[in-house]
Structure formats: structure tokens, C-alpha cells
Amino acid sequence: MSNDSPPPPDGPVSPVLPDPVPEDRVRDLSIERELAESYLTYAMSTIVDRALPDVRDGLKPSQRRILVAMNDLNLRPGAQHRKCAKIAGDTSGNYHPHGEGVVYPTLVGLAQTWKTRHPLVDPQGNFGSIDPDPPAAMRYTEARLAGPAAEMLEDLKLETVDWQDNYDGTRQEPKVLPARFPNLLVNGGLGIAVGMATSLPPHNLGEVCDAITLVIDKPDSTLADLLEVLPGPDFPTGGIICGRAGIAHAYATGRSRVTVRAKIHHEEKGPRDRLVITEIPYQLTKNDGIIEKIVRLRRADKLTDISDIVDESSGRTGMRVVIELKRGADPTVVENQLYQLTPLQSTFSIINIALVRGQPRTLTLRELIDRYVEHRVEVIRRRTAYKLKQARQEAHKIEGLILAVVDIEEVIRLIRSSRTRDQAITRLMERGFRIPADHPSAPDIPERLKQASEASAEGARLSRVQAESIGRLQLIQLVGLEIEQLIGKYRGLLAEIEDFESILAQDERVMQIIREDLADLKAKYANPRRTVIQAGEVNELAMADLVPVEQVVVTITHRGYVKRMAVDAYKQQGRGGKGVIGARSREDDFTEHVFVSSSHDDLLCFTDTGRVFKLKVFEIPVASRTGRGTAVINLVQLQPEERICAWMPISDFEKGEYFLMFATRNGLVKRSALKDYRNVNRSGLIAVGLRDGDALVHAEWTGGQDHVILATQQGMAIRFDENDARVMGRGASGVKGIDLADGDRVVGMVKCQADVEVDPELEGADAPPAEAGPKPELLTVTELGYGKRTDTDEYLVQTEDGGAHAQSRGGKGRRDMKVTDRSGPVAQIKLVSPEEDLILLSQSGMVTRIAVGSIRHTGRNTQGVRVMTLRDDDRLAAVAPFTDDEEDGSDDVADGGDAVPDTPADEGSDA
Numbered sequence: 001m002s003n004d005s006p007p008p009p010d011g012p013v014s015p016v017l018p019d020p021v022p023e024d025r026v027r028d029l030s031i032e033r034e035l036a037e038s039y040l041t042y043a044m045s046t047i048v049d050r051a052l053p054d055v056r057d058g059l060k061p062s063q064r065r066i067l068v069a070m071n072d073l074n075l076r077p078g079a080q081h082r083k084c085a086k087i088a089g090d091t092s093g094n095y096h097p098h099g100e101g102v103v104y105p106t107l108v109g110l111a112q113t114w115k116t117r118h119p120l121v122d123p124q125g126n127f128g129s130i131d132p133d134p135p136a137a138m139r140y141t142e143a144r145l146a147g148p149a150a151e152m153l154e155d156l157k158l159e160t161v162d163w164q165d166n167y168d169g170t171r172q173e174p175k176v177l178p179a180r181f182p183n184l185l186v187n188g189g190l191g192i193a194v195g196m197a198t199s200l201p202p203h204n205l206g207e208v209c210d211a212i213t214l215v216i217d218k219p220d221s222t223l224a225d226l227l228e229v230l231p232g233p234d235f236p237t238g239g240i241i242c243g244r245a246g247i248a249h250a251y252a253t254g255r256s257r258v259t260v261r262a263k264i265h266h267e268e269k270g271p272r273d274r275l276v277i278t279e280i281p282y283q284l285t286k287n288d289g290i291i292e293k294i295v296r297l298r299r300a301d302k303l304t305d306i307s308d309i310v311d312e313s314s315g316r317t318g319m320r321v322v323i324e325l326k327r328g329a330d331p332t333v334v335e336n337q338l339y340q341l342t343p344l345q346s347t348f349s350i351i352n353i354a355l356v357r358g359q360p361r362t363l364t365l366r367e368l369i370d371r372y373v374e375h376r377v378e379v380i381r382r383r384t385a386y387k388l389k390q391a392r393q394e395a396h397k398i399e400g401l402i403l404a405v406v407d408i409e410e411v412i413r414l415i416r417s418s419r420t421r422d423q424a425i426t427r428l429m430e431r432g433f434r435i436p437a438d439h440p441s442a443p444d445i446p447e448r449l450k451q452a453s454e455a456s457a458e459g460a461r462l463s464r465v466q467a468e469s470i471g472r473l474q475l476i477q478l479v480g481l482e483i484e485q486l487i488g489k490y491r492g493l494l495a496e497i498e499d500f501e502s503i504l505a506q507d508e509r510v511m512q513i514i515r516e517d518l519a520d521l522k523a524k525y526a527n528p529r530r531t532v533i534q535a536g537e538v539n540e541l542a543m544a545d546l547v548p549v550e551q552v553v554v555t556i557t558h559r560g561y562v563k564r565m566a567v568d569a570y571k572q573q574g575r576g577g578k579g580v581i582g583a584r585s586r587e588d589d590f591t592e593h594v595f596v597s598s599s600h601d602d603l604l605c606f607t608d609t610g611r612v613f614k615l616k617v618f619e620i621p622v623a624s625r626t627g628r629g630t631a632v633i634n635l636v637q638l639q640p641e642e643r644i645c646a647w648m649p650i651s652d653f654e655k656g657e658y659f660l661m662f663a664t665r666n667g668l669v670k671r672s673a674l675k676d677y678r679n680v681n682r683s684g685l686i687a688v689g690l691r692d693g694d695a696l697v698h699a700e701w702t703g704g705q706d707h708v709i710l711a712t713q714q715g716m717a718i719r720f721d722e723n724d725a726r727v728m729g730r731g732a733s734g735v736k737g738i739d740l741a742d743g744d745r746v747v748g749m750v751k752c753q754a755d756v757e758v759d760p761e762l763e764g765a766d767a768p769p770a771e772a773g774p775k776p777e778l779l780t781v782t783e784l785g786y787g788k789r790t791d792t793d794e795y796l797v798q799t800e801d802g803g804a805h806a807q808s809r810g811g812k813g814r815r816d817m818k819v820t821d822r823s824g825p826v827a828q829i830k831l832v833s834p835e836e837d838l839i840l841l842s843q844s845g846m847v848t849r850i851a852v853g854s855i856r857h858t859g860r861n862t863q864g865v866r867v868m869t870l871r872d873d874d875r876l877a878a879v880a881p882f883t884d885d886e887e888d889g890s891d892d893v894a895d896g897g898d899a900v901p902d903t904p905a906d907e908g909s910d911a
Contacts, residue, residue, distance in 0.1 A: 043194035047360055051193035053200070055354040055363065056375040057152060057177040058184025060191065062106045065095035067120065068173060070145050071153050081124045081142035088138055097167040104138045111143060115283075117187050117202035117236045118525060120149035130237070130319070132285040148525060151181040159386045160379045178379045180517055181525075182208055182372050184354065188233075196360060198353040201233035201250075201258075202282075206526035209518040215369050216511050223252055226365060231533055233348075238263060238279035238530040247533070250350035251365035262290075262344040263532070266331045269324075272307075273331045275338070277321040279530075281346045286313070291321065293342045303337055305329035330549065376514050381504060388500035393465075395493040398486055399449055400466025403433040405483045406441070411470065421471060428467040432459030441483045446491060553839065553880070554620055555594045556632060556644060563629030564620045567596060594841055594880040601649035604677060605636055606662075608645045608695040612687035613637075614680035617649065625847075637683050646699045653678035659702045661722060662687065663710055663737060663749040666694045669809070670734030671725040674701065689733040698749045706751045707806050709778060709795055710737050711816055711829040714744045717778075717860075718813030719795035720806050721754065736810040748829040752776060752792045754806070777857070779832045780817045781840070781867060783875045784824035788817065788864030789832065789857045815861040823863050827876050836881045840868045843877045852881065 053060050059067070069091040075082055084107060088100040096103055111121035114130040125141035128134055135141065145153070155178045163172040188202040211230040214221050232247040241247070242259040250256035263279035280290055291311060297303045308324040325334055339345035352363045356371065363371070404411045414431060418424035435442055435453045442450075453460040462470070503509045556562045597603070597617055605613040613636040621630045632644060648660075658674040670688050677687065688696060700708065702722050711717045718738045725735055738746065753776075778795070781787035795814060796804035807813065819825055832838070834853040841847050848868045856865045868876060 047193040047196065048355060048358055051191040052196075052198055052353060052355050052360055053184060053189040053191065054176050055184060055356050055361075055368065055371045057179035058182075058187060058189055058200075058354075059177065060189070062096055062098075062103065063110060063120075064177060065173065066091050066103065066107050066110065067145065067149050067153060067177070068156075069094060070121075070143070070149075071156065075144040077122065077145055077147050077150050079144055081122075081144050084138040084141045084143050087143060094171060095166050095173050100138070107138075107143065108135045110149075111146075114236050117234065118148045118181075118205060119146050120152070120183075120187075122146040130280075130285055131287045148181045148183070148186075151521065152177045152179045152183060154178060154180050155379065155383050158383045160382045176375075178383075179372075179375060180379075181521060182212065182518075185212075185368055185372065189354070193360075196353060197351060199349050199351040200354070201348065201350055202235060203230065203232075204234035204526070204529045206522050207231070207234070207529070209522040209526070211365075212369050212373065213515055213518055215366070216373065216515060223248065223366070226251065226369075230365070232531070233258070233350075234529050234531045235260070235282035235348075236530070237282050237284070239281045239532075241531055241533045244533065244535065246350075250352070254350075254352040254362040254364050254367075256350050257347050258350065260346055260348050260531075261339060264335055264338070264344070266335075267322075272327055273325045273329065275323040275325065275331055275335055277323070277344070278319055280319070281343065282348060284343055284346065286311070286319065286321065289343055294323070294338070297341055302341060303334070305334050305337075333549075373514065376517070377507075377510050380510050380513055384500050384503045388497060388504070391493050391496045391500065395490060395497060396463065397466060397469045398490045398493065399452070400462050400469060402445065402449060402483065402486050402490060403435070403453065403460060403462065403466075404428075404470050405486065406435050406439055407433055415471075425464065425467045425471050428470060429462050429464060432456070432461055434459040441487065444484070444487050446487075446494060448494065449490070550599050551596060552599050552617060553594065553596050554617065554647065555629070555841065555878075556647070557629070560632040560638070560643065561629040562620055562632050562635065563623035563627060564599070564617065565623065565625060594839060594878045595647050595649070596839075596880055597649035598651070601651055602653075604646075604648040604650060604680070604699070605644055606646040606648070606687055606696055606699045607638065607684075608643050608697075609639065610686060610688040610690040610696050611642070611684045612677060612680055613684045614677075645696050648699060648701060650674070650701070659704060659722070659727065660687075661700045661702050661708055661725070661749070661751065662734060663697050663699075663708075663746055664688070664690060664694045664734065665697050665745045666691070667710070667736060667738045667740045667746055668694065668734040669708070669710070669725050669737035669749075670732055671702070671722060671727050672730055672732075673727060676730050686731050689731045691733050694733075697746050700749055700751045702751050705754055707754050707792075708737075709750050709752060709792065709829070710746055710813070711748050711780065711826060712738065712740060712744045712813075713747050713825045714741060715815060715817040715819040715826055716741070716744065716813045717795055717816035717829075718807055718809075718811055719752070719792070720809040720811075722751070724809035739810060739812045741812075747826050750778065750829055750831045752778075752831060776831045776833050778816075779830045779838075779852070779855070779879070779881075780864065781827050781829075781876055781879055782817070782819070782823040782825060782864070783827045784822070785866055785868040785870045785876050786823040786864045787855055787867040788862055789834075789852070789855050790816070790860055791857075792831075794860050818861055818863045820863060824875075828879055830879055830881055832881045838867075839880045840876065841878045842868065842870055842874045844871070844874045846870075846874070 049061055051060070053063075057064065066087065070087055072094070073082060073087065073090060075087070084104060085100075088103040088107060091103045091107075092098070092100045107121060108123075108127055109115055111119050111123035111127050113119055122144050123141065124143065126133075126136040127141060156174060160178045162175045164175050165171075166173045182205075184200060185203055185208045186205050188200040189198060190200075191198045207230045211226050214225060214229055218225070227244075227248065232241055232244065240261040240263060242261060246256045246258040250258070260281040262277050262281060264275050264277050267274050267276055277290070280286065284290060291309060294303065294306070294309055298306050298309075305326050306323055306329075307326045310322045310324070312320040312322055314320075323334070323338075325331060352365075352368065353360050354363060354368075354371075355361075356363070410431070411428070414427045415424045418427055433453060435445055435450055503513070551567045552564045553567050554562065554564045599618045601617050603615050603617055605615065607613075615635060619635060623629045632638060636644075638644075653675050660672050660674055660677065662670045662672075668691075672688075677685070687699070690696065702708070704722070706722050707719050708722050709717055709719045716738070720737070725737070728734065740746070776792065777789040778792050779787060779789055793804065795816075797807055798804050816829075817823075817826055832852045836852045838850050838852055838855075839847060840850070846868075850867065855867055858864065870876065
């Protein structure tokens with residue numbers, strides 16, 4: 001303790017309390033109201049001072065301050081680049097109070113060509129890449145103003161805009177730039193504020209200039225007129241905008257969304273195809289946003305047809321990302337998968353929010369153009385007024401000099417006789433000056449000055465400005481002035497003054513200057529459009545676009561499990577082979593139906609209760625050869641105990657006059673138009689009205705001139721003309737097709753072509769395909785694995801004159817196969833050709849693939865040969881013919897099992 005300190009008090013020290021606050025200064029405030037008002041103040045500060053661009057120059061405060069700081073450093077186009085650290089430091093120290101750490105990223109963004117359509121900063125050094133690579137530190141990079149930024153700063157010092165104090169009041173900064181370059185429309189803007197965000201798309205400079213010129217020339221132009229010259233956004237990264245509706249809605253309302261796709265093209269490299277990405281949607285990065293996403297999807301088995309992805313991009317050739325496809329992959333399908341599963345197709349939200357007089361507003365395209373034109377009109381008027389003032393001031397000085405030179409002797413006398421400068425100035429101002437008519441230069445002096453000198457009897461008096469301008473001259477300069485030069489300069493100033501006054505007096509002169517500025521900008525900076533705008537809206541990609549077209553085998557079990565597999569999952573074997581395991585079935589389940597079809601076909605699914613469902617083949621889940629599959633109940637809404645009895649692939653319900661023929665277990669048949677079944681919903685429709693105790697056995701597609709063969713369990717068969725059964729509605733139950741014996745039932749139905757001539761005019765896309773090669777044969781197989789091939793002509797009735805005709809519908813038919821204890825009852829019939837193969841399935845799940853030609857060709861009423869070796873407790877469940885196409889390696893449907901050989905689906909399966 002210091003010796004000078006006072007001694008401590010003897011007793012306890014009382015605390016010193018502040019004076020009480022007067023009651024009239026205390027107010028009770030609601031904390032909710034105080035929080036709301038404080039938060040609103042903060043939100044508006046964020047909106048106005050940070051996040052949203054000004055509609056006039058399209059810049060946020062941080063961007064504007066960077067350009068002003070670079071302009072202060074005289075970093076104009078053509079000047080030497082300066083360190084970005086210097087630029088960021090000057091911006092932070094002079095204008096922006098938030099530090100260099102936030103200034104430099106903004107500076108980098110103004111220079112990156114994949115973010116800005118026309119960069120405002122000309123960079124030098126590593127400013128990052130679209131990969132994305134980060135930029136180098138600001139101590140390593142350099143920059144200067146780009147041409148468009150110089151255009152925005154033009155006339156800044158000519159009192160064209162308002163100025164305000166900077167953050168510490170040490171200097172002035174502009175509230176907005178003159179913005180000769182239409183930055184907001186060309187470069188757009190992105191920002192997130194409190195409670196709102198802006199997302200203005202970039203556009204092509206040439207198109208923007210044309211649109212603004214159109215509005216100036218035709219003030220009543222409509223949105224349709226603007227869309228003719230400004231069709232839509234033009235992103236720095238290119239890409240494809242799908243559809244025009246979103247663009248038109250955004251331009252009309254200020255808000256909308258557009259779908260943007262990457263540019264992808266197909267290339268062939270040997271036996272494989274590949275996809276090449278050359279442009280990606282705006283705001284995406286190449287590696288993080290695209291390549292890594294594709295790699296992750298490939299590892300997750302969601303893009304199974306991709307074998308490799310290679311980035312071949314370079315600064316010389318531009319972006320080139322190569323996606324190698326597996327052998328046999330469909331490039332179109334993989335491309336659609338990429339659009340569906342990756343950001344290669346993304347949505348860009350258009351939100352045209354900008355500050356208008358300090359307030360955020362949502363603007364239409366026309367309003368954006370009008371605000372730019374209004375700003376340029378104000379800038380040009382203020383610039384002209386400033387230049388007019390400067391010209392008038394200079395002319396005023398020149399007038400004084402001319403008057404002084406005319407009477408130079410008197411001026412020199414007054415100055416020499418004055419004791420002080422102020423006395424000389426005063427005596428010059430008190431002296432009246434005239435221009436003598438006999439002066440040698442009098443004829444060249446403008447009348448305006450002559451009249452001013454003769455306005456009063458004493459002559460023209462000099463103003464202090466004029467007198468001081470004379471006083472600042474040295475005597476030798478005053479004596480040596482050449483009046484001709486003064487007069488020439490004065491005449492030039494008078495012409496400028498007259499021109500400036502004309503501009504301020506005529507709005508059309510101002511608009512003409514804006515037109516000329518736009519034409520100059522377009523000539524200097526405009527470049528071709530990068531983004532392609534495709535006509536037609538892009539709907540959500542259908543699942544069909546993501547699934548390759550291929551031939552598949554679909555199997556369904558007795559208990560209702562279904563799966564699909566590629567046809568080449570089975571290898572051809574010899575007749576009578578044991579087969580391979582096709583499905584590991586439960587003891588109480590067995591494979592009952594099989595068909596071969598294209599993965600993109602529609603499937604009509606007929607049940608034994610007479611209902612029909614429709615779904616796509618690719619909607620059936622893929623399973624392994626030994627897998628059981630998925631329950632059918634998960635795909636269609638089956639009732640309890642309802643079973644599927646027929647599946648029919650169809651590709652076109654409206655193609656030609658086609659019909660469906662139905663056969664029931666009790667021998668009834670019904671024919672209906674195929675197009676009646678085109679609109680089938682998930683809950684199904686009535687396909688045929690069944691009588692009590694009956695069930696649907698099978699359904700076939702017919703072309704109007706076909707014959708139908710019905711076969712029974714006891715080996716009987718009947719062939720009749722389909723036209724014997726008249727066309728009925730969906731709900732009809734049908735007419736008798738075959739007269740059954742006691743205990744017998746129908747097990748199958750096939751169609752075959754009648755031997756009739758076809759009118760050549762009917763041949764074509766809607767006509768049944770012409771026969772080629774041997775006639776199809778009727779394959780009959782029994783439950784114990786026996787089968788035979790028989791000519792379909794043997795089921796015709798022979799006449800005495802050697803001809804043949806079909807039986808009449810409703811007869812007992814003819815003997816087809818000799819049914820014995822060894823062969824067992826007839827299981828199924830199919831129409832086959834010798835060139836085809838067969839897939840045979842047993843109830844226990846065994847699968848055999850054999851050649852149809854290996855089965856013995858015999859007549860009717862024979863037992864046949866063994867086509868599949870079965871265990872004692874096993875039975876044949878289903879059979880499906882198909883053909884291998886050796887040229888392209890795909891499998892064409894020959895008879896689709898329970899499907900049909902020549903339906904529209906089979907014609908479309910080769911597509």
C-alpha cells in the first residue's frame with residue numbers, strides 16, 4: 001500500500017448504491033414484442049446489407065465493395081494484376097467491415113467461369129475448378145477487373161449515383177453502381193436471407209440486350225414477344241432445359257422451377273457402348289456432385305450396367321466424363337437411370353427476389369427489364385446534368401478569358417496597378433468589358449458572348465470565378481494567349497452544352513443512348529448460347545425408361561409365387577434329360593405356369609374366377625434360377641383361393657382388329673375385342689362372366705381369321721373357326737365350344753391360322769405375320785412326361801372331294817392323344833415349330849430345356865414319347881416354347897407358354 005493512501009476506516013464500510021432510476025423512465029415491455037422487433041431489425045439488416053442483390057446493378061454489398069476497391073487501385077482491364085491479398089485487404093479496411101476471410105471467397109466467385117456467366121473479375125493463378133478444387137490462398141493469386149465490371153463502374157465519378165459513408169465514416173462509398181452492363185439479368189444472383197431466398201438465373205448477354213431493346217422500342221410488348229428474343233436462362237455450365245412452361249411461368253410471376261439435364265451422348269468402342277458427359281447442370285460439381293454419386297450407386301447395385309467411369313476432362317478439351325457400359329447394356333436405359341438416380345437431372349428453382357428501393361420484391365421478367373431501364377435513364381440524366389454543369393462552368397471561364405484578351409492592355413494595366421491580389425480581382429470584377437466591333441477577332445466570337453457584353457451600357461462584368469481564372473495566369477501566359485484557340489474551345493463547349501440540354505429535354509435521346517450502349521455491349525462481350533432448351537415438358541421418368549428391353553422367362557407357382565429371369569439362364573439339353581434345378585419349391589407348392597416375353601410388355605393376367613389384371617413384365621421382381629420368387633398377391637389384388645390361369649403379353653391394344661378368345665373348364669368359349677381390355681386398373685376387371693361351378697382355363701389372342709383348338713384331359717380335341725363364336729362384351733359368359741364327356745374337362749386352348757388367302761391390301765403392320773417355314777404343330781404333353789407333335793391339319797374334317805374344313809363349334813371333337821396309365825392324362829397343349837426349344841417344368845420344380853425337333857412327330861390318337869423323366873411322385877406342370885435369334889443374341893417369343901405366338905407383344909419384342 002502506498003504511504004500516500006488514506007488510512008482505512010475504523011468501522012465497516014457501507015456499500016455505495018447507484019441513484020434510483022426515476023419512475024417516469026421505467027417502461028414495462030412485453031418480451032415477445034421486444035424479441036419480435038429485434039429479430040425483425042436483424043432480419044432486415046441481413047436482407048438489405050448482405051444477402052439480396054440490388055435490382056439496379058445486381059450486386060450484393062460485398063460484391064460491390066470489392067469492385068469499388070479494385071477500381072480505387074486502378075485495376076482496370078489491361079492493367080497489371082495485383083495480389084488478391086491486397087484487394088481483400090483494401091476492401092476490408094476501406095469498405096467491408098467483416099474481414100478478409102469473407103471477402104476473398106466472394107472475390108473468387110466473381111472470377112469462376114462455371115459460376116458466373118460473364119465473370120466480373122479477371123483472375124490469374126489457381127482460382128479452383130468445377131471438380132471441385134479449392135482456390136489457392138489469396139497471397140498466391142492475383143486479379144484485376146474484367147471488361148463487364150469496368151462497364152459497370154463507368155461514370156462512377158460523374159455524380160451518377162448516390163454515395164454514403166463507409167462503416168467507420170472515413171470515406172464515401174457508392175450505394176449502387178452505374179451498371180452500364182445489365183448484370184442482374186446476365187449473371188443472375190443467389191442468396192439466402194432470413195425468411196427468404198433469391199435464385200435469379202443467368203441469361204445470354206446478346207439475348208438480354210435484344211430483350212431490353214425490344215422493351216424500349218415497343219413498350220407494350222408482351223411476354224410472348226420477350227420469349228421470342230429471350231427464350232430462357234443460359235447457364236455457365238450449359239446443359240439442357242427440358243420444356244418451356246416453367247420458364248414462361250417464372251417470367252410471368254417471378255417464381256417457378258425448370259428441369260435441367262446434363263448433356264450426354266453415346267459412343268461405341270468395340271463391342272461395348274459408353275456414355276460421355278460433356279456438360280452438367282448449373283451449381284453442380286463434377287467429382288463430388290456427379291462422379292462419386294455414380295460410383296456409390298454402382299457399388300450399391302443400383303446402376304448394374306456400368307463397368308467403369310473415367311474422367312477425361314482437361315483445360316484444352318473441356319469436360320469429358322466417360323461411363324463405360326457392360327457388354328450388351330442399353331445406353332438409353334442407362335442414361336435414363338442416370339437422370340433418375342443422380343443429379344445429372346436436377347431442378348433449378350427460379351426466385352426473382354431483389355431489392356427495389358431497399359425493399360425485397362418478387363419481380364417478373366418485364367419488371368426486371370423495366371427497373372434496369374429506369375436505372376440507366378437516371379444514370380444518363382445525372383451524368384448529362386453533371387457534364388452540362390462542368391461544360392457551363394468551363395464555358396463561363398473561357399468567356400472571361402476571351403473578354404480579357406480582347407481588352408488585354410486594360411487588364412494588364414489593372415493588374416499592374418493593383419497592390420494586392422484581392423485588389424486586382426476586385427478591380428477586374430468592377431471593370432466592364434466590351435467586344436469592339438472593329439476588333440480583328442470580333443467576327444469569330446459567338447453571338448452569345450457579344451450579346452452578353454452589350455447587355456448593359458457598362459459592358460459585361462466578370463464574375464469572381466472568371467476574375468480568379470485570369471488572376472491565376474502568369475503575365476506571360478495572359479499576353480501569349482491566342483484568342484483563336486479560346487474561341488474554338490468556346491464554340492466546342494457551346495455545342496456540348498446544347499447537346500446536353502437536348503438530351504435532358506428529350507426522353508427519346510436518352511433511350512437512344514441506352515440502345516447504343518446495349519449494341520456496344522453485345523458487340524464486345526456477347527457469345528453463343530450454351531444451354532439448350534428442348535421443347536416439351538419432361539415428366540417424371542417412367543419405370544419403363546429405366547429397364548432394358550430383354551427377353552425374360554416368367555414362372556408362377558401353384559401357390560402364387562412369381563419371378564422373372566433371363567432366358568439364357570437355361571442351357572439346351574437332349575430329349576429326355578433330367579434337367580436342372582429351376583426353383584426350390586416347398587413340398588406343398590409346384591411350378592404351374594411359365595411364359596417368355598419382353599420385359600417391356602403389358603401383361604394381361606387372367607384368373608380362374610374370370611377376372612383380368614394388367615401390369616408390366618418388369619414389375620415382376622427378378623429372382624435367381626433357384627429362387628422361389630415373390631408372391632403374386634404383392635403384385636395384383638387376388639381374392640382368397642383365386643389363382644392365375646393365363647398370362648398374355650401385349651404391346652399395343654389398339655393395333656388392328658384383334659380379339660381375345662376365352663375357354664372355360666366346362667367347355668364354354670367367348671370372344672371379345674382386345675381393345676375392351678386396354679384400361680385395367682390395379683383392382684382388376686371382369687374378363688368373362690363365369691357360370692356356377694365353372695372356371696377359366698385359358699385365354700388366347702386372335703386376329704379375326706384364326707381357328708381355335710380345344711383339348712380335354714381325356715385326349716379329345718376340336719378345331720373350329722373363331723368366327724363361330726360371335727363377339728361379346730366383357731361380362732358375357734360365352735357359348736359351348738366342345739361337348740364334354742362325363743368326367744372330362746378342358747385343359748388347354750391354342751389358335752392356328754386358317755388356310756385362307758389374305759387380301760394384299762390388308763397386309764402390313766396391322767395384318768397377321770405371313771407364314772415362313774414349316775407350319776406350326778400341336779404339341780400335346782401329359783402329366784407323366786409324354787408328348788407328341790401333330791400337324792394341325794389332322795384336326796380338320798376331311799371331305800369326300802379331298803378337301804378339309806374345321807368342325808362346327810359345340811361338337812365332341814376328335815381323338816388327339818391316346819391316354820393310358822403309362823402316359824397319364826393330358827396336361828397341356830401348345831403350338832410349336834421344329835426350330836424352337838421347350839422349357840418344361842415339373843410340379844417339384846425341375847426344369848428341362850429341349851429342342852422341339854427332338855420330340856417325335858406322329859398323328860392323332862398316339863401315345864407319344866417321353867419328353868421329360870419324372871420321379872414317381874412328380875408331375876409335369878407347364879411347358880413354354882421359345883426361339884433363339886442367332887443374329888443379335890436375343891430370344892424371340894415363339895409361343896409364350898400361356899401367352900401367344902403372334903400378338904402385338906411379340907411383334908414389339910424385337911424393337
